[in-house]
Amino acid sequence: MNMIISLGLSLKGNLFICPLKFQKCIFQKILVELLGGILKLNRMVPFLKKILIFFLLIFIFTFFIWSYFQQKFLTEIYEKQQSTVFTDRKGEIVFILPNERGYINQQIQKIPPRVKELLIKKEDKYFYYHFGFNPFSICQEIISKFGFGNRKGSSTITQQLAKILLNKEKEKSTKNKILELFSAISLEIFKSKDEILKMYINSVYFGNQVQGIKEASRLYFGVSPELLNDGQILQLLATISSPSEINPLKPENITVAQNLAQRLKLDLSNLFFIEADQVKENVKNYFKQQDLLFEIKPFLPSLKSNQLTIDKKLTQKLREIVKRNIEELKFKHAKNAALIVIKIPENEILALIGSPDPTSFENGYQVNMLKKPRPIGSTIKPFIYLKAFEKGLRPYTLVEDREYKYITALGFPLYPKNFDWKYRGEVSLHYALSNSLNVPAVKVLEYVGLENFYQFLEKDLEFKPIQDLNNYQLGIALGALEMNLMDLAKYFTIFPNQGILKSLKISFNQEQKEKIITKPEYVQLVNKILSDRKTAIDQFGLKSDLNLFQENYALKTGTSRNFKDSWIVGYTPDFLVGVWVGNVENEPMEEISGQLGAGKIWSEAMELLFNSNYNKRTPFDFSCVKEFYYKNNIEFGLKNDDFEKSLTALKDNSLILNPHDGDKFLLKETTHIILRAKNRVNWFVNDEFIGSGKEQFFSPKKEGCYKIKAKSIFRQEIVTICVIG
Structure with a gap:
């Protein structure tokens, strides 16, 4: 440097003589200026170093801050990938909701050692040695683009994770690659290698709407990741590169997995792969486990807890009962059914079945019949009799079962008929309700008063009819009123709950409303009648599906006009079971009544519950009921009854x-x-x-x-x- 300075001074002193006739040549001027600049730069070097170091520190600090917030942002995305899991009352998974990307994802906290080993060998063998990116792989990929080599990808596991979390898998651009690179570095700065690996294996997509190895293992092989063998692990690893085209449902998956095994130098003779046909069965069973989402989906916005009151195993058994019976009833043109089980006295829903098979697209199975209103037939009668008992009638009250004429609001005559088109003359209300007689029910409703009963439905029960109740009038007693199974079952709970109406609970911590509908003594009269199977023999026979081995149960059947709907609601003080059978298209069945259609399903469901822990064998409370002797028969009423007055309260004086x-x-x-x-x-x-x-x-x-x-x-x-x- 000193020599250069001396040379510069000599030049400036005109010691260098230009051979040209010009006093100074152009070259001399340029050289002088250049050397002068170097001299000045030499004096500024310490200052430039400080400036460069300052900006370098600013860059490092800025990148560090950006990396912190970027990895935090990516971590939040990762955590949001976790699907919401709903469990039943016993802690078993009922269903898993898809995440924001529409994938089902349950994250594991510890990667099985063999999965970890094979994953790193396949995807990123230098994973534990690089800082988020592999410069040699990047260079090889760049060179291959110019025709030298055949490397197709250079992304590390960390870069792949960044790409997944940024949702940029399908957007390949230089800008995205730079963002992925810096995002990968940010993850490496703030996350351990094992954390990154866990995030990756929980985020990678395996096709068929499942994300992460836990759900992929359950979907394709029906096991948890810990139980995967080497062949199954390779089948899943082979899926990563093309989850839609090479997942285990595809025959090509095994071929790709075998090639992968050879590349990883594994002994093929020791590997066991699952064929596509078996995988299809596993996938079918997996989505069958999600069946309950079909019925519970309408309740999701209002759920207060992820733990449901549902009993998953009970529901699965009941669905099999429904499906099997509907298959038998198809020859009588009954294709659809619904069922509900409610735990008493809590009014907790134990089972909801709105379709025999929600995975099927045949026979209207995609329609949830739990919430579809249909004419409820004679199941309305206990409520009519309840109001009559409040007004002074009793089970021993006599009524004429004969032809009556009524004029409807439209001016047309109405002649009520019984189910079997027969009249029985003078009968008690006990006999009339036990045998579901229509004509006495109309007389009782007439006694109660239509306006009074309308108010009971809309004000007390808070029922919302699909049309004005004035359109039904006395037709309510003949089964014309429409209601869905869930509402009907809820209203029926006032009978085992001593007159108290509670809202149904489907999740724990759910707020529950209670309302006193009537006094216990009137409920006891209804329960006494509905639990008496002997008096019902005339209508239902000695041998019937409705006659069960345990005695403390009550029930009411219903059949709508033209056999379009078959109903039954039965209960004990411990649980209630409601069943509907019919057709989604509202087509008539071939003479399937409440007893023959819904009754068969109901009896099997009741026997299942009788043999469960939900059956406490709690007896009905009849403490307010008093026996009366009339014409060598025992009848039931209440203490302090005016027997003669109640006996003839419906006496018809017509000649x-x-x-x-x-x-x-x-x-x-x-x-x-x-x-x-x-x-x-x-x-x-x-x-x-x-x-x-x-x-x-x-x-x-x-x-x-x-x-x-x-x-x-x-x-x-x-x-x-x-x-x-």
Whole structure:
């Protein structure tokens, strides 16, 4: 440097003589200026060093801060990948919700040693020696792009993890590669190698909507990662490069896994691979474990806890019962069914089945029939009788089961009929409800009052009908009211819960509302009737699926018009089971009643529960019920009853039973009108005597209105009928 300075001074002193005629040549000027600049630079070197060091420190500090927040950002993404897991009341996994990317992901905390070993050998053999990137691999990839070599990828495990977390797997650009590189370095700075490896194995996609080795192991092989053999591990590792095309469901997967084994120098003779057909069965069983999501999905927004009140194993057994019975009922055109089990007195849902097979796309199985309103048939009758008992009627109250005429709001006549089209004369309400007679139910609803019953449904039970209740009127007693199975089952819980209505619980820590609907003594009267299987023999027979080996249970069946819906709700003081059978398309079945359709499923479900821990054999409380003796029979009422008053509260004083006032008949040669009275009477038509007795035939000869009079010793009654051509 001193020589250069001396030379510069000599030049500046014109010691160097230019051979040209110019006093100074251009070269001399340039050289002088250059050497002068070097001289000045030499004086500035310490200052430049400080500037460079300062900016270098700023860069390092900035990159460190950026790396901290970047790895924190990536860690948050990683943690959000974890799917929400819902367990049943016993802690078993019921279903797993997909994460934000639509993948099912459960993360493991410790990688099985063999999985770890083979993963590193395949993906990144220098994983423990580099700092997030492999410069030699990067150089080889760059060189291969110019036609030298055939290296296709240079990403380390850390870079692959960054790419997954940044969701940039399909976006290959220089900008993304730089971001992935710096993100990988940020992870290396703040995470240990084992943490990075764990994050990677929990984040890698294995196809068919599963992310991470835990769910991949369960999906394809039905085992946890700890139980994977070398062949299965290789099949999963072979999937990583092309999860949609080379996953274990594809026959090519085994070929790729075998090639991988050779590359890793493993002995093929010691490896056991799972064929695609077996994998398909495993996948089918895996998604079958997710069946309950079908029924519980509507409740997800309101769930307060990830632990559900559901019993998974019980639900699986019940679904098999439903599926098997529906297969048997298909020949009678019944294709769909739903079932609910509620634990009493907590009103915790133990089982929900809205479809025999939610994985099937046949027969409307993708429709959840738990929430679809359908006409509930005779299952409404216990509620009608409950209100009647509040108003003074009793199980021993007598009612005439005969033909009655009612005029609907539209002006049309209504003649209620029983299920079997027979009338039984004078019967008790106990007998009428036990045998589900329609005509007495209409008389009881008439006694309760429509407005009173409407208020009970909408105000007390807080039921929301799908149409104005005035559209149903007395048709409610004939089963026309629509309701879904879950609501019906919830309302039925007032009977085993002593008149208290509680909201249904499907998860623990869920807020539950309670409401007193009626007094326990009236509930006990209903329970006494519905638990009496002997009185129900006339309608249901001695041998019936409804007759179970344990006695402390009550039930009510229902069948809608034209056999479109088959219902049953039965309960003990420990649990309640409700079942619906029918068709999604609302098509009629072939004479499948509540007993024959839903009843078969219900009886099997009840027997399953009778043999479970949920059966505490708690007896019904009949402490308020009193026995009364009437005509050599034992009847039931309440203490302090006015027996005679309640006995005849529905007494019908009509003398003429048929025809009804205002009836119209079509005139034909074969028209014969039956005149029927309660007692022996004299019959008159237009004041002309035609005969005596309880029954008499009248054959009109011409059109017109006729005055029919029945006259006994004590009274007489007149009705008017019309005969039209």
